Amino acid sequence: MSNSTHLPSREELLDVLRASVHEVFSSTVTTFKQAAQVSQQGEIAVALEDENGVRVTASIDLEASVSFKGSLAGSVVVRCSAQGAMDIARGLLMLDATTSLAVPEIEDALGECANMVSGVLKRRALDPRGTFELGLPEIRRVPKAIGKPGGMLVYQLSEGVVSMELWLDESP
């Protein structure tokens, strides 16, 4: 991405979000694959097609968000099924599939995942365009719309599903 002062478009941000997720997941979550997305951003479940074209639906049970603020403002939101959150926590902590984790550990891991993805996004897409600040991770068990939808990427993990979403503030 060139060093210029114009703000990144929604499409550019989504491309960088994809690259950011890849960078974080490549070093943490061992099994992940971007899935064909069927549902709309903001729904309380994500639908996706598996490799055989079969549509599967996963509920959203937990979400973590990190806001960014500058000449453009919004949030990176990680929304997971319960199993997807467990996959991410086990991946980050390098635990095998048989290790159980307490809810606070899973929530903290999901927050750290959102933190890392938003940090990479900031470094790659926002920092070259000015001064931006990241918020601290917020965890919710009930998904919440944060501004206007900016795009979503859905991933199938080892056993669960995660939706990596970009939300943009209504008035920057």
Added chain:
Amino acid sequence: MAKVLIVDDSATMRKIIMRVLRQAELKVEDVLEAGNGIEGLAALGKAPDIGLILSDVNMPQMNGLEFVKKVREAHPKEKLPMVMITTEGGEAMVQQAMSNGANGYVTKPFTPESIRTALAGFIG
């Protein structure tokens, strides 16, 4: 062998750093943990033999930039190395951290190799 203080508001990240320190086979004698800059200063007060501090930047109550500045009021750069481990690897943040007294930085996500490279000069 060094006593290392890890300052990060995420317990997950503190565990990851501890694991990576072991994987990187660095000479770490003991690891202490703190959840923000205020806790970090308290830990340093209780254990003055800490030989290396690894600190996050974006934390509640006292962030890493403020923390490094406070530590430098009593501990010179040559005596107590501080390395920032952060997702925020932007040029402005790095310059700020270095001018506040950090000795180096590592961006998240990191590998055992990047940690080994960043810390090799401080703990062998």
